[in-house]
Amino acid sequence: MEPFTTIKSIVTPLDKVNVDTDQIIPKQFLKLIQKTGFGQYLFYDWRYEGGVPRKDFVLNDLRYKNSKILLVRDNFGCGSSREHAAWALSDFGFRAIISTSFADIFYNNCFKNGILPIKVNEQVLCKLFENESEIEINLGKQTIKNENIDVSFYIEPHWKKVLLEGLDDIALTLKHDDEILKYENAQRNSRIRVS
């Protein structure tokens, strides 16, 4: 996975609450068996009407072309566990998503695909929705900055490390092979064995 560095970009504001993963990537695109190429289908039903880009949808607004940061409202990514949602966001070019809250499975899926989901409070979120200039996200320092904004955010140390170093978490877990074997052996000898 590509390590996460500091990003500086204009912010794409998607002013909606409870955006579910069915909207992020509609079901007709879940049949592909690779991880790439989902960006063209991101928010498909909101982005296109009869195959033509809808002028009133923010992803079609040229001001936000090449934006790496998506700004959304509460409970982003709720519903289905489909990781295709994270693949589509990443393939489209988003490296960070800012909201007041994320659904749990989606939140996890982001980190596994090099996307930084940032939780901020309501006040900061409103300020970001009002802001129209570029912002800089520094993961190392855990800050969001520009000439008008200077806030810090919390990120769990494990995820910070994974993103900064672009780590493969399966390789990390396999370092615990001894412990996994020990657990399995204890189960094998147990009278109440289930695994």
Next chain:
Amino acid sequence: MAKTLFEKIWDSHVVVDERNGRSLLYVDRHLVHEVTSPQAFDGLRMNKRKVRRTDLTFATMDHNVPTSNRSLPIVDQTSAVQIKTLERNCKEFGIELFDINSPNQGIVHVIGPELGITLPGTTIVCGDSHTSTHGAFGALAFGIGTSDVEHVLATQCILMEKPKTFEINVVGKRKNPHTITAKDIILSIIRQIGTAGGTGTAFEYRGETISDLSMEQRMTICNMSIEGGARAGIIAPDEKTFDYLRGRRYVPKNYDELVEYWKENLKTDSNARFDKSFTLRADEIAPQVSWGTNPAMTVDVTGKVPFPEEYAKGNAEEQKAAVKALQYMGLKSGTPITDIELDRIFIGSCTNSRLEDLIEASKVVNGKKISPKMRAMIVPGSQHVKKQAEEMGLDKIFKDAGFEWRESGCSMCLGMNPDILSAGERCASTSNRNFEGRQGAGGRTHLVSPVMAAAAAIYGHFVDVRELDLN
């Protein structure tokens, strides 16, 4: 220290405690399906990794499969490729697969319990958010993304942050359990706590009403935990749980010994504390009907389509969302729910496609005909459910009434196969999500119980099933 049931199962599966709230947990059962697994198997191949415990991994195909005649080839080529890919992956990695022609095929959350793969006190994962269903058996069951599917295939473990505990108490006797169903209970809960009410938590459903429920009803409740935002939903196992599983194909040989252990250990200690708590009075609820585009946008069948400000209760963002939802759903505030006319009926999905759901729906339908304008479909959750229902003659009741009787799969719950709504079509559905476009682009979904869906099929619009004679 006093512990909740969730904490006991969590603690007994910790392989490595990272001491930062995050643990490496051992996974006892891993269920795999065709949609969220191809990229995981590719990852294994790329890194020359194997599946660590093929004996704990089971696969089926459910999301994509056609529910029409199975002897015909699959028309949709991308679906066919995904199904073939699962067959190839299972063969290559040595995983047991219940394929499209297997008598054990069905929706992964229906067949897990049905085959006795699901067991109390175990950890279960699957690349599907409705994995919470298995919590009905006192299992700790999590939906995961594809990267985690790969992680579990390779390591049989999952790295997770420990969720907080959330007690959902359901008390009070329902006046008629045939009309106020498990679906109405869970929709009432989500309606009150919201779709993010359970974020970062695991639910434990407790109370006399939950104890009174059958296993299939408990599955309906746990299934929709994710719709309340929770990572998992669990119910302490009891005699009903143990009886349901006894003798099923995959239960271990030491089953009776396990039952003795489970009886002693799989319950929340009386003085254990939950991080959060909510109580629902089941004696006060009515049949529920969703009107909007998330499962919290739900009202009583006796109610009206709400005004946005009435729904939002002062939250400006929710009010905007309600305006948008009404527009999408083509509904006017103030319309009585029973005035809403329907085009389609879908009885199926991992929420409500089990034998009991079909029996209850058949009682409403028996001897009647569906409204002439209506297209109605029954999609049994599994081949076993289908067979049992046919042995009871339920298929005949439904077919005589004008329903289509289908093969098992996820079908129109998410419309990945040919079973979809056309734009503007309105459907009463026993599934779990009424998101925009969920059942087909532009399709309008109302979530209801199987009896409510069956009654709507007959009358052409929603009716309060409490007014029907169901005896």
